[in-house]
Amino acid sequence: QSALTQPASVSGSPGQSITISCTGTSSDVGGYNYVSWYQQHPGKAPKLMIYDVSNRPSGVSNRFSGSKSGNTASLTISGLQAEDEADYYCSSHTGTSIPVFGTGTKVTVL
Amino acid sequence: QVQLVESRGGVVQPGRSLRLSCAVSGFTFSSYAMHWVRQAPGKGLEWVALISYDGNDKYYPDSVKGRFTISRDDSKNTLYLQMNSLRAEDTAVYYCGRDRLRRGTEVEYWGQGTLVTVSS
Numbered sequence: 001q002s003a004l005t006q007p008a009s010v011s012g013s014p015g016q017s018i019t020i021s022c023t024g025t026s027s028d029v030g031g032y033n034y035v036s037w038y039q040q041h042p043g044k045a046p047k048l049m050i051y052d053v054s055n056r057p058s059g060v061s062n063r064f065s066g067s068k069s070g071n072t073a074s075l076t077i078s079g080l081q082a083e084d085e086a087d088y089y090c091s092s093h094t095g096t097s098i099p100v101f102g103t104g105t106k107v108t109v110l
Numbered sequence: 111q112v113q114l115v116e117s118r119g120g121v122v123q124p125g126r127s128l129r130l131s132c133a134v135s136g137f138t139f140s141s142y143a144m145h146w147v148r149q150a151p152g153k154g155l156e157w158v159a160l161i162s163y164d165g166n167d168k169y170y171p172d173s174v175k176g177r178f179t180i181s182r183d184d185s186k187n188t189l190y191l192q193m194n195s196l197r198a199e200d201t202a203v204y205y206c207g208r209d210r211l212r213r214g215t216e217v218e219y220w221g222q223g224t225l226v227t228v229s230s
Contacts, residue, residue, distance in 0.1 A: 001171050001172055003154070034213070034215040034216070036215070036216040038155070038217075040155075045205055045220035045221065045222060045223055046147075046155065046205075046217070046220055047220075048210070048216060048217060048218050051210060051215075051216045051218075057210075057218065089154065089155050091155075091157075091216065093213075093214075093215045097169060097171075098157045098159075098160050098169040098170060098171050099157055099160070099214070099215060099216075100157065101154060101155045101156065101157065102154075103154055104154040104155070
């Protein structure tokens with residue numbers, strides 16, 4: 001039940017693209033296509049941005065995309081905007097145990 | 111629309127118990143897995159409990175196993191989290207959440223969160 005590993009912070013200028021990594025093991029990220037990503041603004045509840053590695057819920061901008069290779073999943077934000085500044089968490093199914101979150105990444109728009 | 115409203119948390123002494131509830135509306139409660147997730151002040155998210163749509167399967171991390179119990183009352187459209195033997199490290203904002211489907215793999219809808227402070 002160890003947390004998935006994310007970089008503590010990522011930054012970019014408006015209009016740029018950034019990518020956040022999420023590294024787990026073959027027992028979680030690498031073993032299932034059930035990786036999700038959440039956005040959380042300060043003082044707010046998280047918001048589901050990506051599920052099943054690369055699917056966007058209705059209403060989520062297509063500037064957000066997800067992918068996975070082996071034990072590492074990634075979230076890419078294209079055309080970075082000021083409102084994208086937030087904390088981002090990945091999560092993964094773990095088989096017969098409870099899902100697990102990543103350590104979280106603070107995205108700063110320069 | 112989908113709504114999840116947690117009960118008020120509060121301050122509780124170490125070793126004592128507290129039950130949180132989450133009243134839901136806007137969807138067929140009995141059709142979805144449900145979650146409790148917490149966030150300690152200034153820290154990341156932690157899953158603390160998951161219950162299947164039919165209530166038959168429940169999952170906990172080691173940090174709360176044996177102390178926390180998740181349950182659901184479909185007749186009342188309400189989710190519960192019974193927290194016993196509370197510790198200072200249980201201090202956090204607690205969110206209830208609805209799964210996207212029945213799989214128990216992601217939280218699509220979240221409550222507003224309720225702060226539980228464990229302190230003497």
